[in-house]
Amino acid sequence: MTVATAASRARRLGRLERPALTGVLVREVVNFSSYWRSSTFSSTVEPTIYLLAFGFGFGSLVSQVAGYDYVDFVGTGTVATAVLFSSAFPAMFGTFVKYQFQRTYDAILAAPVDTEELVTAEALWIATRAGVYGCVPMVVALVFGLDPAWGMLTVPLIAWISGLGWACFGISIAGFAKSFENFNYVVSAVLTPLFLVAGTFFPIDNLPGWAQFLAKLNPLYHCVELVRHAAFGWEGWSDVLSLGVLVVWGLVLWRVSIYAMTRKLVD
Amino acid sequence: MSPELAIRMRGVVKRYGPITAVNGLDLDVPVGTCVGLLGPNGAGKSTTMRLLTAQSIADEGELEVLGYRLPGESKVARAECGVAPQLDNLDVTLTVEQNLLVFAHLYRIGRGERREAIERSLELAKLVDRRDSRVDKLSGGMRRRLLIARALVHRPRLVLLDEPTVGLDPQVRQELWALIDALRAEGTTILMSTHYIEEAQRLADTVLIMSHGSAVAAGPPARLVAEHAGREALEVYGPPARIAEVEADAAAAGLPTRRTGTSVSILGVDGPDGYAPDGERRPANLEDVFVLLTGEEIA
Numbered sequence: 242m243t244v245a246t247a248a249s250r251a252r253r254l255g256r257l258e259r260p261a262l263t264g265v266l267v268r269e270v271v272n273f274s275s276y277w278r279s280s281t282f283s284s285t286v287e288p289t290i291y292l293l294a295f296g297f298g299f300g301s302l303v304s305q306v307a308g309y310d311y312v313d314f315v316g317t318g319t320v321a322t323a324v325l326f327s328s329a330f331p332a333m334f335g336t337f338v339k340y341q342f343q344r345t346y347d348a349i350l351a352a353p354v355d356t357e358e359l360v361t362a363e364a365l366w367i368a369t370r371a372g373v374y375g376c377v378p379m380v381v382a383l384v385f386g387l388d389p390a391w392g393m394l395t396v397p398l399i400a401w402i403s404g405l406g407w408a409c410f411g412i413s414i415a416g417f418a419k420s421f422e423n424f425n426y427v428v429s430a431v432l433t434p435l436f437l438v439a440g441t442f443f444p445i446d447n448l449p450g451w452a453q454f455l456a457k458l459n460p461l462y463h464c465v466e467l468v469r470h471a472a473f474g475w476e477g478w479s480d481v482l483s484l485g486v487l488v489v490w491g492l493v494l495w496r497v498s499i500y501a502m503t504r505k506l507v508d
Numbered sequence: 509m510s511p512e513l514a515i516r517m518r519g520v521v522k523r524y525g526p527i528t529a530v531n532g533l534d535l536d537v538p539v540g541t542c543v544g545l546l547g548p549n550g551a552g553k554s555t556t557m558r559l560l561t562a563q564s565i566a567d568e569g570e571l572e573v574l575g576y577r578l579p580g581e582s583k584v585a586r587a588e589c590g591v592a593p594q595l596d597n598l599d600v601t602l603t604v605e606q607n608l609l610v611f612a613h614l615y616r617i618g619r620g621e622r623r624e625a626i627e628r629s630l631e632l633a634k635l636v637d638r639r640d641s642r643v644d645k646l647s648g649g650m651r652r653r654l655l656i657a658r659a660l661v662h663r664p665r666l667v668l669l670d671e672p673t674v675g676l677d678p679q680v681r682q683e684l685w686a687l688i689d690a691l692r693a694e695g696t697t698i699l700m701s702t703h704y705i706e707e708a709q710r711l712a713d714t715v716l717i718m719s720h721g722s723a724v725a726a727g728p729p730a731r732l733v734a735e736h737a738g739r740e741a742l743e744v745y746g747p748p749a750r751i752a753e754v755e756a757d758a759a760a761a762g763l764p765t766r767r768t769g770t771s772v773s774i775l776g777v778d779g780p781d782g783y784a785p786d787g788e789r790r791p792a793n794l795e796d797v798f799v800l801l802t803g804e805e806i807a
Contacts, residue, residue: 254583264614268599271610275601344597351561351591352614353583508524508564 254353257361261354265362268349284327284374292319292378295442296385307444309473316382317472318441320375320400321464325436327374328367328404332411333424336363336502340415346506356503364408364495371404372397379472392471399471402487403464409494416501440465460490513572514539514666514697515560520569522555522721529555531721532569537666537699542692544712545701546794548802552721553701554594557670560699561586574666587616590659594670594701596651600644604635604654607643608661615662625661632687633657649680656687667691669700673707685710705795715794719802729794736800737764737792738776744787745771754785766799775800 273280296312306314339345349359376396383389414427438445438452439461445453456462463483470476515537522530530552537543545553558564560573562582571578576585598607608626617625630636633653643651652672659667672688673681681704688711692698702708708715709729716726725732744754751772758765758774761783765774775796777784 254587260616261614264610264616267613268610271602271606272599343599344593344595345599347563347593347595348591348597349614350563351586351589351593352611353587353616354614355583506563508558 256355257358261358262362262365264352264354265349265359266366268345269363269366280331280370281374284323284331284370285377287326288319288323288378289381291322292316292381295319296382299442307446309469310386312385313382313387313472314469315442316378316385316387317469318439318465319378320396320468321403321439321461322436322441323378324371324375324400324403324464325407325432325461328371328407329411329432331370332364332367332408333414333418333427334411335367336412336415337418337421337424340505341421346502350506356506357499359506360409360412360499360502361495364405364412364498367408367411368401368405371408372401375400375404379468387472390472390474392475395471396468399464399467399484399487402484402491403460406460406487406491406494409491409498412498413494413501416498416505435459435461438462460487463487512539513537514574515543515699516570516572517556517559518570520556520559520566520571522552522559522564522566528721530559530566533718533722535716535723537697538714539665539697540695541713542688542698542700542711544708544715545699545718546703546705546708546715546798547701547718548703551718551802553703553718554670555721556718557591557593557668557699557701560668561589561591587662588665590662590664590667592656592659592667592669592672594674596655598643598651598655598658601642603640603642604633604646605630605639607654608658611658611661617662625663629657629661632660632690634683649676649683652676652680652684653687656684660691664696666697666699669698671701671703673702673704681707705793705798709794717798717801724801725797732797733792733794737796739778739792740789741792741796742774742777742784742787742789743768743771744774744785757785758783764800766796 292315296315300311303311305311346359350356379387379393379396414424418424438448438456439459440456445456445462448456463486466483467480467487470480513536515535517533517535520530520533521528533552533556535556545556547553555564559566559571560578562579565579573582573585574588576582578585599610602610605626608629609622612622612625630639633656635650635654635657638646638650643654646654656669656672669688673684676684685707688698688700692711700711712729714727715729715732717724717732725736727735744751746754751767754772754774755765763774763776763783765772773796774787775792777789
């Protein structure tokens with residue numbers, strides 16, 4: 242290449258370029274071909290077990306909750322559980338492994354890829370998986386008698402948006418964590434309570450006022466609400482608000498995750 | 509802008525808290541040459557490599573890679589560079605070919621040329637018949653060849669090799685030297701860090717000796733030896749007391765010495781003043797210069 246052509250080219254590549262995002266996504270897709278079995282297993286079997294255990298275990302005590310058959314109530318609620326399990330957890334552990342042990346991110350950042358593109362592509366990939374895996378409990382519930390509805394076609398999208406936020410949450414935690422052990426605090430103190438108080442297994446309406454207020458700040462609750470309304474009938478502005486919460490949560494965590502990983506990867 | 513220089517660093521400083529890893533480094537890598545960055549562990553070689561890909565951001569100084577200013581234009585520069593890191597970061601559950609495919613995408617090779625680029629890299633790494641092997645089934649030498657071939661998949665103008673042969677058998681090391689030499693013959697510019705003196709001597713047109721984050725000497729290996737160690741060295745063996753005595757005498761005669769572990773080497777004995785105890789004469793080498801300039805203690 243002559244000096245003249247080099248000088249006439251752009252001195253600076255843009256941000257969030259498609260070739261960079263594609264490169265990172267190709268790496269994930271090719272890798273997925275080597276571990277999809279275990280990943281699909283853990284992301285789908287666990288929520289299905291919750292669905293069956295609660296649905297039929299509790300279902301034998303309470304047949305109706307909030308006006309729905311309990312199996313239907315849990316079947317739609319555990320979509321959010323599946324989203325959480327297939328986004329926040331892989332994002333946390335996968336990100337940590339990739340920068341700490343496999344040093345994958347060092348290799349990627351030596352190529353024409355910025356941290357912003359790296360994190361964005363990773364989050365998009367995890368969100369896409371969550372969009373697919375998230376539907377599994379609902380499909381299982383359909384087998385067990387949940388009535389199909391057109392609104393259910395939006396569930397992959399709801400799961401995707403929700404998964405994007407949780408993926409960014411997981412990446413942020415991995416970025417801020419000093420060691421693997423720190424994840425225990427996050428799982429016990431943050432994820433488990435959020436997972437339980439999201440209206441998945443019991444409605445939050447009967448909780449004390451302060452707990453209801455906190456539950457409404459929980460993005461998982463809004464995912465549960467949207468999925469339930471997609472299956473049983475939309476509820477207007479309340480759904481718009483839930484969608485808004487998920488979008489804002491996703492956008493904020495997206496920027497936080499980029500900040501956290503830049504701090505970690507570029508010194 | 510210095511189009512004739514592939515890398516230009518001026519007064520570069522990089523601190524990590526109280527530690528100054530790179531301390532006012534000047535480095536020139538002319539296009540089409542192979543420059544060896546030689547220094548003991550902790551001299552700042554790996555930090556220098558990270559600075560060149562903007563994975564570390566310098567606190568002070570100027571950096572240019574292929575005429576692009578860092579860190580602002582680093583992404584364009586990185587598109588034309590290949591990097592083989594010291595620590596193997598291949599995707600071990602993928603095959604040889606899949607690893608190259610991923611990097612063909614990361615380095616934005618167009619759909620039409622991807623196939624050919626991967627084949628070329630496979631041949632370069634002599635892994636054509638192992639293309640479908642998973643990386644965790646390869647030997648250490650094969651993995652290192654793949655790591656280097658991966659860095660070359662997009663035919664970069666500049667290649668950064670961080671300790672390319674560290675921890676490998678002598679036989680495997682020679683294979684890699686042949687690979688790097690072939691690259692050099694094609695006119696690719698190479699910056700290679702190493703702490704193996706023989707490696708620098710064989711492959712590098714110019715050697716830059718680093719110590720405590722800055723350059724202590726730079727030039728072609730032969731010139732560095734002539735300048736700093738003279739033509740011949742005298743190797744004196746003996747018990748520690750005898751070695752200490754020889755050292756003191758040499759110091760009195762104004763000659764530099766260095767210990768080799770089992771002996772003391774007196775450098776510059778080819779001079780006219782003629783202090784020369786009994787010992788074995790040998791040509792001075794780059795190792796003499798290295799130890800002389802970077803000190804004997806290990807930090």
